[in-house]
Amino acid sequence: MGYAAARGGLAAIEAAENLVRRKRLNADCDWVTPDQIVGRFRLAVDRVMGEAGLWEEELAAIAIRQAEGDLIEAVHLLRSYRSTLPRFAYSEVTDADELRVIRRIVPAFRNPPGPQLLGRTSDYTGRLLELSSEVAGQEEAQLLASLALTHEQHPSQPSSDQQQQQPRRLLETLREMDLMVDRRRLDDPDPFDITRTPARPPASRSARLSSMSRAETGSLVNQWYRNILGPDGYLHEVTLGEVRHGYLPLRIVHPITGNPVAIGNIRVTEVEAIEDLNGIEEERDRFDVGYGICLGHNEKKAIAMANLDIACHRDNGRSQIEQSLLLTTDGLDSSGFLEHLKLPHYVTFRSMMERKNAVRHARKNGQSK
Amino acid sequence: MTTLLNKLIDDNESEQFGILDEYSKREIRRAVLTAVAVPGYQVPFGSREMPVARGWGSGGLQITLAVIGPNDIIKVIDQGDDQGVNAVNLRRLIVQSTKVSETTTAAKSSIVQSRHRIPEDGLDQRHILVLQVPVPEPLRGVERDMRELARMHAEADYSKMWVSLYEDKVRNGVITQTTGYPCLVNDRYVIATTPIPRWDIPKLDHSPFLTLFGAGREKRIYAVPPFTKVEPLTFEDVPFEVEKTEGATCSQCGSNSSFLVEIPGTQTRWVCSDTDWCERNLEGN
Numbered sequence: 001m002g003y004a005a006a007r008g009g010l011a012a013i014e015a016a017e018n019l020v021r022r023k024r025l026n027a028d029c030d031w032v033t034p035d036q037i038v039g040r041f042r043l044a045v046d047r048v049m050g051e052a053g054l055w056e057e058e059l060a061a062i063a064i065r066q067a068e069g070d071l072i073e074a075v076h077l078l079r080s081y082r083s084t085l086p087r088f089a090y091s092e093v094t095d096a097d098e099l100r101v102i103r104r105i106v107p108a109f110r111n112p113p114g115p116q117l118l119g120r121t122s123d124y125t126g127r128l129l130e131l132s133s134e135v136a137g138q139e140e141a142q143l144l145a146s147l148a149l150t151h152e153q154h155p156s157q158p159s160s161d162q163q164q165q166q167p168r169r170l171l172e173t174l175r176e177m178d179l180m181v182d183r184r185r186l187d188d189p190d191p192f193d194i195t196r197t198p199a200r201p202p203a204s205r206s207a208r209l210s211s212m213s214r215a216e217t218g219s220l221v222n223q224w225y226r227n228i229l230g231p232d233g234y235l236h237e238v239t240l241g242e243v244r245h246g247y248l249p250l251r252i253v254h255p256i257t258g259n260p261v262a263i264g265n266i267r268v269t270e271v272e273a274i275e276d277l278n279g280i281e282e283e284r285d286r287f288d289v290g291y292g293i294c295l296g297h298n299e300k301k302a303i304a305m306a307n308l309d310i311a312c313h314r315d316n317g318r319s320q321i322e323q324s325l326l327l328t329t330d331g332l333d334s335s336g337f338l339e340h341l342k343l344p345h346y347v348t349f350r351s352m353m354e355r356k357n358a359v360r361h362a363r364k365n366g367q368s369k
Numbered sequence: 370m371t372t373l374l375n376k377l378i379d380d381n382e383s384e385q386f387g388i389l390d391e392y393s394k395r396e397i398r399r400a401v402l403t404a405v406a407v408p409g410y411q412v413p414f415g416s417r418e419m420p421v422a423r424g425w426g427s428g429g430l431q432i433t434l435a436v437i438g439p440n441d442i443i444k445v446i447d448q449g450d451d452q453g454v455n456a457v458n459l460r461r462l463i464v465q466s467t468k469v470s471e472t473t474t475a476a477k478s479s480i481v482q483s484r485h486r487i488p489e490d491g492l493d494q495r496h497i498l499v500l501q502v503p504v505p506e507p508l509r510g511v512e513r514d515m516r517e518l519a520r521m522h523a524e525a526d527y528s529k530m531w532v533s534l535y536e537d538k539v540r541n542g543v544i545t546q547t548t549g550y551p552c553l554v555n556d557r558y559v560i561a562t563t564p565i566p567r568w569d570i571p572k573l574d575h576s577p578f579l580t581l582f583g584a585g586r587e588k589r590i591y592a593v594p595p596f597t598k599v600e601p602l603t604f605e606d607v608p609f610e611v612e613k614t615e616g617a618t619c620s621q622c623g624s625n626s627s628f629l630v631e632i633p634g635t636q637t638r639w640v641c642s643d644t645d646w647c648e649r650n651l652e653g654n
Contacts, residue, residue: 009452009454010457010461013458076418076422080417080418080419080420083393083417083418083419084389086390086391193415195415198413198414200515201515317516320513320514323514327515333423333424335422336424337423338424340422340424340503343425343454343484344447344448344453345485346630347449347485347548347564347565347628347630348547348564348566350612350631351548351568351612352547352548354547354612355545355546357614358610362541362542363542
């Protein structure tokens with residue numbers, strides 16, 4: 001019966017689930033372990049942790065594997081897992097100056113204070129597909145492993161250099177040169193918690209920053225580009241003052257001693273974007289700065305975020321860029337709602353058809369009068 | 370502090386009733402209470418990510434899991450159908466995580482979670498109806514800026530909505546709003562009635578049951594408490610119209626007094642969208 005076929009039923013759903021499970025678990029190739037995913041797909045793992053707002057590489061890897069590589073789906077798995085967990089503690093404030101860099105570049109100066117440390121980047125590597133044989137690749141891996149051993153015995157750089165590990169910010173230099181608008185505030189308001197309160201415009205800066213920090217990477221990149229080249233045109237292209245990737249300590253108050261204790265490190269990408277102020281009402285003899293930070297190594301996201309942060313500040317509520325950032329950049333929201341179109345809609349569609357007929361009737365009656 | 374921590378860890382390790390942790394449930398219940406206290410007002414809440422995607426009933430699911438107790442009996446429908454794919458999935462999640470009993474008959478249930486329909490019969494003051502809401506903002510069609518929308522609701526300034534209904538009537542001869550028809554609740558707030566058909570709107574007015582609307586993606590909860598006035602927005606000389614097709618009757622139970630959906634074909638047939646009602650009608654109950 002046609003009607004029954006339009007209904008799913010438990011059996012059909014379970015059959016679909018079993019098919020997914022069987023094809024996923026019983027794929028005709030080697031098993032993949034979470035540490036392989038962490039070790040070989042680190043940027044995917046970082047991206048998933050950042051968009052999920054959850055720092056745990058192994059869980060992210062398990063999620064990526066379960067989602068068969070669909071990163072938004074992996075983020076969904078992590079976020080809904082987090083919904084089952086109570087919140088035990090809040091971390092203490094960590095000063096971002098404590099960031100121990102493993103990469104740091106300053107495009108705004110040739111020789112900035114502190115290092116230009118390229119670190120692990122393929123920015124300047126030709127994007128050539130490596131088609132060498134698997135055997136050659138594995139041989140190279142072994143060679144590199146033995147070289148790495150010798151390297152570690154003779155470290156080329158003293159790793160304890162404070163200025164190398166925790167360089168001064170370009171921003172400080174620009175402030176000393178009196179080139180920056182000073183928007184630092186003296187009070188210390190609690191940050192807006194987007195996981196507990198929905199952020200709506202007008203929102204605090206911390207609400208905007210945390211929304212962007214957890215946003216879907218592609219969505220933020222698109223927001224940025226749309227505002228550069230698209231119909232809205234809110235943004236200036238900024239000059240990057242800092243692009244950093246490194247470790248930040250995480251501390252919580254010890255439940256017995258009451259003292260803060262470090263419970264681990266998280267890796268973050270941090271960006272400061274220097275903005276050339278040119279508005280009539282702005283301080284045109286100074287620069288301003290936008291800020292971006294996200295979990296893991298994800299420079300595209302942090303750069304887009306920093307540029308959108310300052311753009312949103314300068315927009316000052318004139319356009320709806322803030323609404324766009326707060327409401328449209330979450331990957332779960334957008335893809336979930338898009339995919340809901342696959343659900344049955346025959347009740348609403350029936351109502352639409354009925355109104356089409358009503359309009360026709362009204363038209364016919366109008367003509368016959 | 371350590372006692373609390375240990376207790377929390379213990380609580381967390383014991384099997385969780387209804388997916389969400391207890392703090393989240395408490396937060397959702399508070400939002401529900403506010404919603405009941407201010408009928409039609411959209412209460413913001415810290416919507417959690419659920420094991421179903423945003424847009425797939427995550428708001429309704431959060432309300433159900435926050436208000437459900439071990440003695441509740443749940444009915445879940447999608448488009449009026451207990452066997453619709455999404456209804457099956459949501460019911461399975463609720464039942465597996467709470468071990469409550471399930472039913473397909475509204476009268477035998479205590480909570481009905483639904484997408485796009487209100488059951489044809491059986492709901493009274495014992496019931497909570499939870500509706501899954503994709504778009505909680507009734508004014509979005511006439512205003513995009515959320516700051517302005519907040520002002521309009523705060524000042525009960527619904528003039529743009531009235532103008533849009535008037536223009537609709539003038540251009541098309543009828544009001545063409547299909548489902549989710551805007552209604553004024555308790556003479557104060559205009560709500561989006563989810564996309565339930567206009568057919569179901571009269572059931573909301575002074576209903577004996579409590580209706581809770583959950584929008585997970587948009588992080589809003591609102592309510593129509595029992596025995597509250599719900600009035601579809603229309604003009605004195607333009608009567609509110611529910612869906613009607615002359616001569617259509619259910620090809621299974623013969624009903625012409627339920628919401629019917631069409632089955633296209635060489636000869637168009639109609640069937641009740643409320644499958645449980647249809648089956649009972651067929652059996653003569």
